[in-house]
Amino acid sequence: MRLRFLPSLLLGGLLLSGCAVNPVTGKKEVMLVSEGQELAMGKQSDPAIVAQFGLYQDEKLQQYINTMGDKMGRISHRPDLDYQFRIVDSPVINAFAVPGGYVYFTRGIMAHFNNEAQFAGVLGHEIGHVTARHSAKQQTTSIISQVGLMGAMIASPQVARFGEQAMQGLQLLTLKFGRDDENQADELGVEYSTKIGYNAAEMADFFRTLEREQQKAGGEAIPDFLSTHPNPADRYTHVNQLAAEWKAKPGTPAKLDINRDAYLRLIDGITYGEDPRQGFVENNAFYHPELKFEFPIPQGWKSQNSPQQFQMADPAGKAMMLLTLAPGDNLQQAAEAVAKELSLQVSQSRELKVNGFPALAFTGTQVQQDQQTGQQQTGMQVLSYIIQDGQSLYVLIGGSAPQDFAAYAPLFTRTMEGFQRLTSADKLNRQPEHVRIRTVKTSQTLAQALTANGVPAKRHEEMAILNGMQLSDKLGRGLLFKVVGK
Known part of the structure; x- marks a missing residue:
């Protein structure tokens, strides 16, 4: 908590309706938000999001996300959009986009990627929400909502009404897109990341990490019939299939990049967990x-x-x-x-x-x-x-x-x-933990490597998820892996 005031967020003027051509599908559809309004919404939302969460101060990492984002934006369905990319100072594993080309990654999700291809796939997914105008199609202005006093935890309508006025902050939300929009964004994530030369199957592997995090959090995965979103297990299968299809397309490079070591060295030292x-x-x-x-x-x-x-x-x-x-x-x-x-x-x-x-x-x-x-x-x-x-x-x-x-x-x-x-x-004098990149000295399991680096056994499974591995996985000599320390 750095305690700052928030600028007011004005997302009015959304009642103008009309037909527009969707940049991705090429089809006409009814839009409640014009493109000009969409751009204005992003510009108005961005200062409030930054004020609420703060930017993660890492010039090298910010330059990286700018370079990758600009490259992907140019091959997207809306290449002329002025995309803006931010890393926000939150431990939550999340990425989201608001209308107008503003894309946000938390430091929490950056710490959990294990190669550039995983990052590129999720980057493409978020850019896909923008290019397909999913936010604009929502018939609501609550893309960024007033903090509701711990959300649904407070059930009293009177307390909730108080909260809407008392709290001028904004809550970082996973945008509640429907199942079709999420599937389309996955498809665009595969397309865009493949087009800039990355192996989109790695994006599917990242859904395994999300699934394990979901289970570690203490709840079973929400069954599909109770959710409007594809669960991580189904997305793994779907994205793997899409990646194979794109890899087989004419013109796709025979060798698609993963770039594991380069990415791990990039995030060496990133803040981990709560600060x-x-x-x-x-x-x-x-x-x-x-x-x-x-x-x-x-x-x-x-x-x-x-x-x-x-x-x-x-x-x-x-x-x-x-x-x-x-x-x-x-x-x-x-x-x-x-x-x-x-x-x-x-x-x-x-x-x-x-x-x-x-x-x-x-x-x-x-x-x-x-x-x-x-x-x-x-x-x-x-x-x-x-x-x-x-x-x-x-x-x-x-x-x-x-x-x-x-x-x-x-x-x-x-x-x-x-x-x-x-x-x-x-x-x-309390200090945050940071991700530290270590090198395997001799061939051993991940569990053995973690123990050799002073990681207590009670945190082994947490570190396995962070590395996108199983504790029994064999690590060859010279392989890079993550640990966490002060």
Whole structure:
């Protein structure tokens, strides 16, 4: 969490309909979004996405994705589009695109690719979503949606309504394309990566990695009939078949590149997993080494950290809290801005000290106007603390339905008044892990190589997935492989 403000995201003006020729199929289809609107949507979305997640600072890796992306864009069905490629600072294994040619890869997915061909296939898949105008065909503007307070975890409609207003951040989402769109994007990923000289069958192998990650996460793969998307196992089969067909086409080079070693050397040192410098949770507390503060988290509450804010939610779905930067130059300005943003009628307000920090605490009730009836409706009841640390103003917000507020107010207060300076050297000096590329010295199994490099047995399966291998796989002398360390 680096805590920054987000620009407003304006994705209006999507009601203009008409016919347009799809660049991929060549067929006319009804479009709710013109090409000009599509380009505008991308330009408006990009600053918010970057503000929410931050860019991963690696000039060499960014240059690589730019070069590969530009090369692929030129052979795509929309070669004149001004594609923009970003690596965002998130450990999640994900890649996504928004209208207008903006394509994003997380550092998490970059760490899990094991060769250039895998990256090229997924790059082609995301460019395919853009060229086939899948985003534009969606009859919604929620390509980037307001953070919904831990998404579906909070079931209360009142809390959800509060969340849509309280959180101005944006949540990185896997775009919910339908099965046909996903299959078409896979086809285009195979086509585009093959055309620039890569073996698209490697893209199929990456779906094996996704499948294993899905299983490691603790849930069985969603059966096809319960999902609108192809599951990783079926995509593996489909993409392998497509890759074989493209390889057999006249004009396709007899030898298609994989480039394993070059890619592994490129990502040597990439940050792996959560970055504790941006804040981390441990022993029912949130610590931020860079900003040097800490505060407690209620026992059993779920939490989610992002560069823009830290969110906490009661597992019963009846209350939430968040911390983010407050607008304004002083405590009073910040309090007024927060109350206005949340449509709060403030009932009490007082200045105080929170562990030496100047603070202002206030309670209020959210009052909104029903758009259909015009009548005012009472929503959440809120406790908020504005805390000043030098030039920084932090806002801690806790909210619940009015009938539950008395029960949750003591929890809110303990958390907010627990905000204090972080002084523990162990927490202040916490460092992230990084991918390290090692060379096999003598022929051995992956399990033996991991043990020889100091990887504990409890992390062997995690490292096997990261390498796209099985622990029993034989590694020849001189082979490169990944481990993880500080």
